[in-house]
Amino acid sequence: MDTIEQFKSFEIPLEHDQDPRIDRVHIGLVQLSTDHSLEMDWAKLYGNQATAFSSRVYYSSEMTPKALDAIAKGIVDASDLIANGLPMDVMAFGCTSASIIIGEERIGELLNTNREGLPTTNPWSAAKAAFKYLNARRIAVFSPYPTEVNFPLYQQLNDAGYDVVTLGSLGIKNDTEITKISKQSMLDALEKILPDSGAEVVFMSCTNLRVLDHIQEIEDRFGIPVVCSNSAMFWHAMHLAGKKAKCPGYGALLNQ
Known part of the structure; x- marks a missing residue:
């Protein structure tokens, strides 16, 4: 077969049905380029109750108000890269100190810029x-x-x-x-x-x-x-999705 027209006569058209989205809470997570712990912690908490789809935003790693505030510039683009075409239940931003410095309301607005109407959370x-x-x-x-x-x-x-x-x-x-x-x-x-x-x-x-x-x-x-x-933000994300986090062994907050 030398042409696409010849190939079309060889190719067999198939049909398919589509299953619904997997039945667990979907969390869209924007985390920092410097975070080494959040993904590992949440992986221990998911079970069959939730999963997170994440992207990262650049952070210089300097623990100063100026450097933390600068993180805001990348949140919208990072949130827009999360699992295109897959509906999320909650959007989350993974930095406590930046949420304090940038402000919780602004964090929510940035997360919702391209994910309008979703509940949002952050560790703070x-x-x-x-x-x-x-x-x-x-x-x-x-x-x-x-x-x-x-x-x-x-x-x-x-x-x-x-x-x-x-x-x-x-x-x-x-x-x-x-x-x-x-x-x-x-x-x-x-x-x-x-x-x-x-x-x-x-x-x-x-x-x-x-x-x-x-x-x-x-x-x-x-x-x-x-x-x-990390325990607080997972618990809160589940709560915002109308679910109870059930993670025995990880303290009073998550042992519901």
Whole structure:
């Protein structure tokens, strides 16, 4: 066969039916180019209840308000690249500190620019929703960030009506270093800030922080619910989709 016309006489036309979309929550996720932890954490939580379709936005890795605010420039294009033609149930943006600096409302608008009408979440909005769900007003904060990022975090929690009873900071200035924080360092830090604090929940901030696997151990050791950025955002995304996250072994928030 030397021509396409000859090939057409050889080719056998077939018919097909189409199945509906797979029956699980579809989350469109925009994460940072520097994030090493979020995908691995969420992969442990999905089961058959959800899946995420993600793209990434450039981030310089500098933990400064200016660098975090610059992330906003890439969110619309990144969200537009997510699984074209596949309907999402929720759109999510995976950076706690950038959500604080850029602003939750603006993050939602950017995610919805090309995904109009979908509910949106981010770790900062999700964490506050989780505090409300857990009926916690007195918050202990474990932060890997420098002071310039911790101060707006503290201010926004206060403005939302929460009492930050203690805040411990590692002062790390590069996002890719956060993922290297050891379990023992986290436990030592919590041992320093939690006793006698009167906290009703501890927030362990940053999607790059590898704490998800240790949440249950921390809760058992200190007798306090633990909310981390990745657990909160998955829980909140499921909630916005009208579902309950069911992830036994990952703390009170996800063990419903």
